[in-house]
Amino acid sequence: MSKTAQEVLKRKTGRVEMRNIVKCFPGVRANSQVCFDVDPGEVHALLGENGAGKSTLMRQLYGMYRPDEGEIIIDGVPTSFRSPADAISAGIGMIHQHFMLVPTLTVAQNVALGQASSRGPLLDLKVVTARIIELAEEYGLKVDPEAFVWQLSVGEQQRIEILKALYRGAGLIILDEPTAVLTPQEVEDLFKTFRRMVAEGHSLIFISHKLNEVLAISDRITVLRDGKVIGTRAAKDVSRSELVGMMVGREIKALDPRPREAGVELLRVEDLHAMGDRGMEALCGVSFAVRSGEILGLAGVSGNGQRELDECLAGMRKSSGGKVLYKGRDISHCTLNERVDAGMAYIPEERMRDGAIREFSVQENVFLHDHESPEFRHGIFLDFAKMRSHAEALVHDFAVKTPSLDTPIKNLSGGNIQKLIMARELSRKPGFLVAAQPTRGVDIGASEYIHQRLLEQREAGTGILLVSEDLDEIMGLSDRIAIMYEGRIMGILDRGQASVEQIGFMMAGVEMGEALSAR
Amino acid sequence: MKNIFSLNVISGILNTMIALATPYLYAAIGEVFAQTAGVVNLGVDGIMLLSAFAAFYVALVTGNLWLGLLAAAVVGLLMGLLMSFVSVSLKAEQGVSGIGLYMLGLGLSSLLFKVMIGTVKTIEGFKPVELPLLSAIPFLGPILFRNNILVYAAFLLVPIAWFVLEKTTFGLKVKSVGQNPAAADSLGINVDRIRYVSVCIGAVLAGLAGASLSISLTNLFQDNLTAGMGFIAVALVYFGGWSPVGVLGGALLFSVVNSFQLWMQVLGVNIPSGVAVMLPYLLTIVALCVTVNRVRQPAALNKPFERGES
Ligand SMILES: Nc1ncnc2c1ncn2[C@@H]1O[C@H](COP(=O)(O)OP(=O)(O)OP(=O)(O)O)[C@@H](O)[C@H]1O
Ligand SMILES: [Mg+2]
Numbered sequence: 001m002s003k004t005a006q007e008v009l010k011r012k013t014g015r016v017e018m019r020n021i022v023k024c025f026p027g028v029r030a031n032s033q034v035c036f037d038v039d040p041g042e043v044h045a046l047l048g049e050n051g052a053g054k055s056t057l058m059r060q061l062y063g064m065y066r067p068d069e070g071e072i073i074i075d076g077v078p079t080s081f082r083s084p085a086d087a088i089s090a091g092i093g094m095i096h097q098h099f100m101l102v103p104t105l106t107v108a109q110n111v112a113l114g115q116a117s118s119r120g121p122l123l124d125l126k127v128v129t130a131r132i133i134e135l136a137e138e139y140g141l142k143v144d145p146e147a148f149v150w151q152l153s154v155g156e157q158q159r160i161e162i163l164k165a166l167y168r169g170a171g172l173i174i175l176d177e178p179t180a181v182l183t184p185q186e187v188e189d190l191f192k193t194f195r196r197m198v199a200e201g202h203s204l205i206f207i208s209h210k211l212n213e214v215l216a217i218s219d220r221i222t223v224l225r226d227g228k229v230i231g232t233r234a235a236k237d238v239s240r241s242e243l244v245g246m247m248v249g250r251e252i253k254a255l256d257p258r259p260r261e262a263g264v265e266l267l268r269v270e271d272l273h274a275m276g277d278r279g280m281e282a283l284c285g286v287s288f289a290v291r292s293g294e295i296l297g298l299a300g301v302s303g304n305g306q307r308e309l310d311e312c313l314a315g316m317r318k319s320s321g322g323k324v325l326y327k328g329r330d331i332s333h334c335t336l337n338e339r340v341d342a343g344m345a346y347i348p349e350e351r352m353r354d355g356a357i358r359e360f361s362v363q364e365n366v367f368l369h370d371h372e373s374p375e376f377r378h379g380i381f382l383d384f385a386k387m388r389s390h391a392e393a394l395v396h397d398f399a400v401k402t403p404s405l406d407t408p409i410k411n412l413s414g415g416n417i418q419k420l421i422m423a424r425e426l427s428r429k430p431g432f433l434v435a436a437q438p439t440r441g442v443d444i445g446a447s448e449y450i451h452q453r454l455l456e457q458r459e460a461g462t463g464i465l466l467v468s469e470d471l472d473e474i475m476g477l478s479d480r481i482a483i484m485y486e487g488r489i490m491g492i493l494d495r496g497q498a499s500v501e502q503i504g505f506m507m508a509g510v511e512m513g514e515a516l517s518a519r
Numbered sequence: 520m521k522n523i524f525s526l527n528v529i530s531g532i533l534n535t536m537i538a539l540a541t542p543y544l545y546a547a548i549g550e551v552f553a554q555t556a557g558v559v560n561l562g563v564d565g566i567m568l569l570s571a572f573a574a575f576y577v578a579l580v581t582g583n584l585w586l587g588l589l590a591a592a593v594v595g596l597l598m599g600l601l602m603s604f605v606s607v608s609l610k611a612e613q614g615v616s617g618i619g620l621y622m623l624g625l626g627l628s629s630l631l632f633k634v635m636i637g638t639v640k641t642i643e644g645f646k647p648v649e650l651p652l653l654s655a656i657p658f659l660g661p662i663l664f665r666n667n668i669l670v671y672a673a674f675l676l677v678p679i680a681w682f683v684l685e686k687t688t689f690g691l692k693v694k695s696v697g698q699n700p701a702a703a704d705s706l707g708i709n710v711d712r713i714r715y716v717s718v719c720i721g722a723v724l725a726g727l728a729g730a731s732l733s734i735s736l737t738n739l740f741q742d743n744l745t746a747g748m749g750f751i752a753v754a755l756v757y758f759g760g761w762s763p764v765g766v767l768g769g770a771l772l773f774s775v776v777n778s779f780q781l782w783m784q785v786l787g788v789n790i791p792s793g794v795a796v797m798l799p800y801l802l803t804i805v806a807l808c809v810t811v812n813r814v815r816q817p818a819a820l821n822k823p824f825e826r827g828e829s
Binding site: 062064065083084085086087088089094096099100101102103104105109110112113114115116117121122123164 | 686687688689690691692694695698699701702703704705706707708709815818826
């Protein structure tokens with residue numbers, strides 16, 4: 001732990017106040033006159049739809065952007081951060097919405113990065129590793145300090161991010177959607193961690209789209225909409241529906257998929273084996289089938305082979321045994337393009353890495369697959385007018401918030417990127433769709449919209465494999481639920497056959513019979 | 520034909536190989552630093568030329584080889600600062616900045632040579648230092664342990680560079696700014712500063728590469744003395760997969776072929792000299808095609824960093 005961090009821990013972080021913050025980007029006023037404060041030992045939640053300006057506000061507090069107007073006051077002293085280094089030494093830590101990890105380095109190296117070493121200029125990875133193990137045990141964060149980050153699942157990467165902040169002993173920790181990638185059990189554990197930290201005098205800023213989490217952990221809740229503060233409420237005197245009203249300004253309907261007779265078998269996976277990035281078997285004989293007009297939910301803690309399964313289905317990873325049949329045809333050795341042409345679509349878990357090109361504009365990202373389709377071509381030339389109107393329609397239909405179609409996608413807020421990828425894949429009217437964590441980091445309004453779209457696709461006869469760690473989503477949408485644990489399917493249940501708890505048990509490795517008999 | 524593969528010739532080829540590998544080692548290991556931090560410096564050859572001139576001129580005038588070496592390092596540092604200013608601070612396209620730097624070095628060294636020296640002269644460069652005992656090892660001893668100080672230092676640089684990159688906090692920072700500058704920035708690392716330092720380390724080493732050419736290997740200076748060696752050094756970085764040990768392998772392979780063709784010419788073996796001279800370059804291209812492992816390429820190579828873009 002660095003010296004500054006210890007000092008901060010001792011004196012606790014004082015009151016942090018942001019006053020009348022204004023921040024503009026080309027074409028958007030991301031924050032306008034925002035006032036926000038955190039008391040010592042408080043959990044203050046920040047709510048708002050995708051693109052409301054939450055991350056932007058927090059990046060200013062973490063020294064990544066400078067406010068155009070307004071002040072940041074720490075313990076009564078107006079402060080100006082020139083870089084995250086200043087914020088870190090003021091005792092502020094931030095866990096970013098998109099991971100800030102170096103994939104080619106190990107966990108320990110990522111944690112040690114930028115920290116003073118006990119051996120001066122030489123790395124002291126042994127000391128760092130010991131400290132990581134200590135922290136990991138203390139806070140119940142399962143990690144392997146020697147693993148390379150590129151080998152880790154999103155859930156594991158999130159744990160590293162949390163460890164990084166803990167390691168630096170920050171007094172005030174900003175958590176930009178830290179739970180978006182965790183299972184209910186993991187969230188519960190994480191909240192225990194948070195409560196312990198708060199008891200020690202840390203303050204937390206917590207961003208999430210999940211209202212029950214926000215209500216469970218926070219003392220106060222501030223809602224942002226279109227860059228403005230709509231209001232700040234004490235968590236104990238506010239209701240769920242009042243918060244939804246403040247965020248979106250309308251009612252949100254609960255999911256209610258009508259039961260439906262599933263059609264013919266579309267996709268069959270037989271005894272599929274595949275190696276993970278770490279050279280160990282990640283899929284150990286997975287078998288299931290998806291019929292047309294059916295949503296098969298795949299529940300499981302991330303890192304249990306879901307990513308490898310998705311990639312095998314998409315054609316991005318070689319299987320080492322078994323078969324994948326699509327419409328009766330063995331496609332195990334088909335390339336990604338052949339699968340796309342056959343009518344399969346994939347919404348990847350790591351959308352920034354596998355689903356979009358950061359520097360490309362919104363419109364270009366819409367046409368990553370379809371730029372060769374005759375529909376958008378005049379001979380060898382692209383039909384820009386048609387492409388533009390198609391992109392415009394998608395952006396409008398899916399309510400993607402973007403200053404223009406020519407904005408590079410990296411400048412969109414996290415949820416809006418996901419909506420755009422979703423829009424692209426669904427607009428291709430796929431026969432079979434793999435949707436990996438489709439609403440992770442997406443706001444309530446947009447989640448509802450994405451869920452409706454998935455159900456619509458199901459009505460239209462698409463077979464869908466819905467991979468999600470969000471049990472509410474799985475239970476709400478799926479016709480059948482498969483539970484995955486350590487590269488195996490623990491069992492496949494019909495909708496309504498099991499409770500959330502029972503599925504939770506199976507996600508933790510309890511056999512189906514035992515889980516179903518548990519009360 | 521018989522005498523070509525005699526022990527003497529083989530030992531001669533290997534001896535020349537060691538000497539030839541020296542400038543490549545300095546330059547390529549320097550480039551490993553710059554590229555690991557995410558900056559491609561194509562100006563290595565220009566730095567080598569200007570430093571080779573500086574080293575030669577200072578040594579010629581003062582008669583002190585060490586002052587020559589110092590001059591080369593200083594010239595390298597200045598060129599490195601220029602490169603980092605243009606490509607890191609001003610965020611100019613790295614490839615173009617590097618080519619510009621090359622042209623500057625090429626033109627300036629040639630101009631200064633004409634104005635300040637005029638005709639090709641030679642000096643007495645660094646002399647071989649025999650390492651006691653070691654140099655008495657049969658066959659290998661004379662090849663490895665009868666070289667001058669710049670040669671030893673070049674080979675020592677390999678483990679040193681490896682150590683710095685793998686075992687120090689600085690090395691970790693260098694790798695992180697080359698792989699994911701946004702992550703490094705979010706941890707309070709000054710991305711631009713690390714890139715400046717890395718580019719300058721590379722440039723100083725390129726300067727030493729130039730000096731090793733003019734005051735240790737050839738002991739003269741002439742127009743375009745390097746004849747593109749700096750570019751080969753850049754290629755060796757790709758060949759070596761951004762690792763000092765890989766670079767060593769590449770430098771030795773390239774130099775042994777080069778040394779072989781030199782010896783063939785000396786021995787009067789009947790191959791057209793053009794073909795012979797082409798051989799090592801051809802080999803480089805083939806080896807590059809076969810070996811480059813893009814997975815190990817720094818992900819942010821060639822990308823200027825601007826905060827808040829993710
Ligand atoms: N670097 C940038 N350049 C240009 N525009 C940006 C940049 N960063 C954010 N924006 C814009 O500012 C607005 C606010 O974005 P921000 O990321 O703060 O939203 P958010 O509330 O965090 O949303 P989400 O829940 O989706 O993460 C968006 O309209 C976004 O497009
Ligand atoms: Mg955000």
